[in-house]
Amino acid sequence: MNLTPAEIVRELDKHIIGQESAKKAVAVALRNRYRRKRLPAALAREIVPRNILMIGPTGVGKTEIARRLARLAGAPFLKVEATKFTEVGYVGRDVDSIVRDLAEASYQMVLQELKAKVAERATAQAEEQLSALLRVSAFDIRSGRFDDQLVEIEVDEESQLPFMGVLGGGDQMQGLGNMLKGLLPQRRVRRRMRVKEALEVLKNQEAERLVDKEEATQEGLRRAQEDGIVFIDEIDKVARKQGSVGGPDVSGEGVQRDLLPVVEGTVVSTRLGPVSTEHVLFIAAGAFHVSKPSDLIPELQGRFPIRVELSSLGAEEFERILTEPESSLLKQYTELLKADGTEIHFTPEAVRAIAQYAHAANRDLEDIGARRLSTVLERVLEEVSFQTDLGKVEITKEYVEARLASVVASPDLSRYIL
Numbered sequence: 049m050n051l052t053p054a055e056i057v058r059e060l061d062k063h064i065i066g067q068e069s070a071k072k073a074v075a076v077a078l079r080n081r082y083r084r085k086r087l088p089a090a091l092a093r094e095i096v097p098r099n100i101l102m103i104g105p106t107g108v109g110k111t112e113i114a115r116r117l118a119r120l121a122g123a124p125f126l127k128v129e130a131t132k133f134t135e136v137g138y139v140g141r142d143v144d145s146i147v148r149d150l151a152e153a154s155y156q157m158v159l160q161e162l163k164a165k166v167a168e169r170a171t172a173q174a175e176e177q178l179s180a181l182l183r184v185s186a187f188d189i190r191s192g193r194f195d196d197q198l199v200e201i202e203v204d205e206e207s208q209l210p211f212m213g214v215l216g217g218g219d220q221m222q223g224l225g226n227m228l229k230g231l232l233p234q235r236r237v238r239r240r241m242r243v244k245e246a247l248e249v250l251k252n253q254e255a256e257r258l259v260d261k262e263e264a265t266q267e268g269l270r271r272a273q274e275d276g277i278v279f280i281d282e283i284d285k286v287a288r289k290q291g292s293v294g295g296p297d298v299s300g301e302g303v304q305r306d307l308l309p310v311v312e313g314t315v316v317s318t319r320l321g322p323v324s325t326e327h328v329l330f331i332a333a334g335a336f337h338v339s340k341p342s343d344l345i346p347e348l349q350g351r352f353p354i355r356v357e358l359s360s361l362g363a364e365e366f367e368r369i370l371t372e373p374e375s376s377l378l379k380q381y382t383e384l385l386k387a388d389g390t391e392i393h394f395t396p397e398a399v400r401a402i403a404q405y406a407h408a409a410n411r412d413l414e415d416i417g418a419r420r421l422s423t424v425l426e427r428v429l430e431e432v433s434f435q436t437d438l439g440k441v442e443i444t445k446e447y448v449e450a451r452l453a454s455v456v457a458s459p460d461l462s463r464y465i466l
């Protein structure tokens with residue numbers, strides 16, 4: 049993956065509308081990693097990432113840019129909220145958990161890749177096991193003819209939920225869950241389930257056995273350290289100037305002091321082994337409505353030398369966000385309903401109307417950025433979504449207005465619905 053900064057921006061353009069300077073900054077940061085790796089080792093060690101501070105209101109694409117960048121680079125990614133941490137010695141999460149969770153995310157990423165490589169073999173073995181159990185041919189299993197039949201299989205306790213890592217909570221909960229999984233001794237239990245499910249469970253179990261865990265650990269460690277990207281949201285909330293009121297940490301300065309070594313480069317021991325944060329890229333973000341970046345402690349300011357501002361979004365950007373990204377909201381809804389025999393089509397005027405309503409709601413209620421589009425769209429499509437097999441349905445400006453008029457007329461109603 050040796051994309052030039054311009055190519056990286058072009059990739060990001062497929063998902064994020066506007067916010068050019070932020071895209072450019074992250075593109076350069078990513079390219080710098082590639083540049084560094086081409087230098088002699090002694091020199092490369094000296095060059096630390098120049099971290100980025102994103103300044104902009106909520107819902108304008110800060111997280112999305114960082115997440116997309118990570119995906120593009122195949123880099124392990126972790127999002128944390130600065131406000132979730134508390135000074136060492138007080139109740140709350142300690143900052144070292146950032147590194148442990150990043151390592152865990154990295155390990156899981158590698159594990160999934162390794163599993164994908166052995167998927168074919170794992171499937172064949174799972175089919176064989178089931179065919180032996182049911183005394184039918186593997187072909188019969190594959191045909192799906194026995195999908196609904198019940199079968200009892202022996203499973204590793206943790207293999208029962210092959211998708212737990214995907215579904216479980218936020219990034220942090222996922223890290224925690226995985227960590228627990230790693231610590232618990234494996235138990236074998238007998239479970240009755242439908243053949244179709246058994247196949248999935250056994251596939252996953254075989255894949256787990258086939259992959260080289262040590263390889264996953266080593267590669268996971270390497271990626272966390274060399275490619276890891278940590279997004280620290282709400283940094284502005286811990287950047288208040290020293291408050292006048294007492295209490296343990298009114299200003300958030302303690303959290304900043306704790307974050308500092310992690311950002312500067314430290315070694316944290318994790319389940320996988322020691323992880324150095326020296327080359328991890330940190331992207332901090334905040335609205336900075338009240339506090340200013342200059343309210344951060346000087347050492348931390350120095351560690352985030354690249355400052356980019358993201359602008360708040362207006363009706364025109366909303367219109368583009370609705371339609372242009374590769375998996376835009378309108379495309380998502382269209383595909384979703386198509387699965388149920390309803391083909392919706394939005395007229396350009398309808399799209400504009402939705403964008404304008406969203407913009408107005410942000411202005412009148414609270415500016416939540418592009419997130420507003422989801423609530424408005426949900427309301428517009430409420431009735432259509434409730435039904436199935438409607439065939440072709442055209443969503444016109446008049447329809448949008450009819451759906452939203454009553455809500456918009458009542459400020460109280462708006463607050464709940466939009």
Ligand SMILES: Nc1ncnc2c1ncn2[C@@H]1O[C@H](COP(=O)(O)OP(=O)(O)OP(=O)(O)O)[C@@H](O)[C@H]1O
Pocket residue numbers: 063064065066067105106107108109110111112113281282333369373417418419
């Ligand atoms: N410029 C944009 N282009 C496309 N989609 C956007 C844009 N801005 C926001 N979105 C969408 O809006 C949602 C919220 O955006 P995001 O998570 O990036 O907010 P944020 O700026 O990080 O705010 P917060 O700090 O509150 O998390 C995401 O689903 C994202 O895809």
